[in-house]
Amino acid sequence: MPIKNIDDAILKDISVEEGVEVEFLKRGIMHGRIILPMNVKRNRVKPIAIGEGLRTKVNVNIGTSGSVSDIDMEVEKARVAAIYGADTVMDLSTGGNIDEIRRSLIEASRPLPFGTVPVYQAWIEGVKKYGSAGIPSDWFISTVEQHLRDGVDFMTIHAGISKELAKKAIKSMRIMPIVSRGGSMIAVWMLENNEENPYLQHWDYLIELFKEYNAVISLGDALRPGTVVDAFDALQIEELVNNAKLARDAVSKGVQVMIEGPGHMTLEKIAADVKLMKSLSGRVPYYVLGPLVTDIAVGYDHIAAAIGAAVAAANGADIICYLTPSEHLSLPNVEQVKEGLIAAKIAAHAGDLIKLGERAVKRDIDMSLARARLDWNTQIALSFDREKARSIKTQFGETERSCSMCGQYCVFILLEKYLGKREGVKLDDILARVLKGVTL
């Protein structure tokens, strides 16, 4: 097995939670189609399996910036992420004492798997120490090692953007040559130093490191499109080809890996993008950031991203990175983290209704049965955000039986009042029909 610290009990738990066989999990893990981010240094992290045939997972990004560095707020975001059902948390901190912040956030995010983008810290601290053109290539690797020692479970590694690709990007006809922050740091370093990507230079050592710590390499997409008109171009695909080769290499060496995807992309390209990535990479997990299906949803980008994420998940994306309403405008506040997470959860579930079919539909059935019975407590209990559901339900005061939208003209009340209780149809029969997959 390419994963060190999991035993049969863990696999059994996951198999029950996901509704798949243990053998299916083992086979998926063996072939790199399923990963479990779980650094050997980290205790009591919840085993989360990501990949083919499993529920679509949702990641929440937190962390300070150069402008806003409030560790308490970031800790609160980690807490909210866990409460509202994030599957993983990533720390993107670029401000304050990055080592300290990371260690606090790892603790705060427990029990969720925890990820980072080590190039941020390497570059920011490297520039201070050496100037941008002077950072030695192995400096980028020592930051990775430090994060692994701290127990980070998965890391974005921008190895797919070669020096050649960075040159092409800068000279490209794109509106935005590069929009990945980490990608731009690597590109600047390569072009200033005329050296190959440090992660490529030290790839074999990285492989050893990630194997030793049982952590997951998340191959970053430095050249992901930053506008729908730059999407699915040669730059994006050439980097994907590179990442797919690296992913196959990692899998062949028993190292867990996933690939990161767009980005900004119009709706009709998303299925092709997911299928291409799966084909090129030998079906390792795909981790998408959005995709945002339009560039103009400023202030509501969590909705533009939810649209793309649902379609991506339906077509096989395995983990969705949430976006918040503050995307493109500001670091999110705590409320925006919650809003973004719930939008991504809805998208992931909409995708799972396709990807997993009847395995995903139980909560929809329970909600619908509660709806038909005007059982408000169950409806609220089944919602993503009970507090919000309850407050909307009573925003115009308490109502009898139905809600304030329809009042006494609620369809369920009308049908019962005039046509009597339903006869000849048992809810159990309906359930059986649905679980046989008759209409879904």
Added chain:
Amino acid sequence: MPIKNIDDAILKDISVEEGVEVEFLKRGIMHGRIILPMNVKRNRVKPIAIGEGLRTKVNVNIGTSGSVSDIDMEVEKARVAAIYGADTVMDLSTGGNIDEIRRSLIEASRPLPFGTVPVYQAWIEGVKKYGSAGIPSDWFISTVEQHLRDGVDFMTIHAGISKELAKKAIKSMRIMPIVSRGGSMIAVWMLENNEENPYLQHWDYLIELFKEYNAVISLGDALRPGTVVDAFDALQIEELVNNAKLARDAVSKGVQVMIEGPGHMTLEKIAADVKLMKSLSGRVPYYVLGPLVTDIAVGYDHIAAAIGAAVAAANGADIICYLTPSEHLSLPNVEQVKEGLIAAKIAAHAGDLIKLGERAVKRDIDMSLARARLDWNTQIALSFDREKARSIKTQFGETERSCSMCGQYCVFILLEKYLGKREGVKLDDILARVLKGVTL
């Protein structure tokens, strides 16, 4: 022409706004593929063309309920709908003095086309006067006439649910036999009276009426699915078949018509649903409510609906009915109307990027160019909700050049600082490339 009060000047205006030829509009109108809701009794209503080859439109529902009847709030909703870019407004009032409320809301909604669901008033006032089993069938038609006289531009007419279909629905294995409020009223009336649908009984007279007033029949979907597990079943499709026949009849008689669609439906069925409707009906406009791609997004149903609506629009749906965060829980408040509308606008635009291609992409390009230049004023000016965009931008105080997400590590600043101003790439060239459709 099937439309009375439009002249060449109006068609010219629309052709400029939509970026199509006048001849294209005329041909679409002639064949019933494009409609312009514009009651001859109503003055100064904005001509809005809905249908094939045109921008996807968004409708906002407002109106009182039996529990909450606050005319000032509904007037404010109409105002907010117009400000934030609704294309049409529908009054679904079921509480208070329905005639008075409708007349106020028609005024408040000016200049937008205005729709109603006349069965609500007919049934509510009919039950008071006659008892539910005693309402004469032509009572339902006189309400329609009253609405036409008041200047209503389009009306939901639940003519597709025959008595036979209502019987089947009640005995069906659906979790929710009927979720359409108006549909349940018609079903109750038919089953209590053992009579055929009043709108079918009087169909020829309805055709004359709508022709006289130049109004649009919006064929209601009384049997739309209310949960994803009831979607795309025989009941839904049999009603669609009925509605499609009625639509073809209306078109052949020079009456404007559209058909209403789901409802709750998982992602992968939406394209098939739209294409089936278009094929059966001879491509009259499709007006979808959602579709909601999952049942469990309580409190966030505008997001579940935006996902489905984007996919529906991309596949040919012509007008989207917004849903608000209060769907399934409460009448919406004014803020929720705004949130629902903006979510639907994002979905419509995401669909238009596919349906209309480069004709829809200018705002995305402008936004992206402003983003690449760190031109915040333009980004905010191009957003759906400037106030919200501005408030998020400054939620952690003012920032220099970039935003508080990346601070000094903004990609655009990094690339320029270390690699210099972009050379050899002119933004005009990029624009030309995009407008030629090279990558979109």
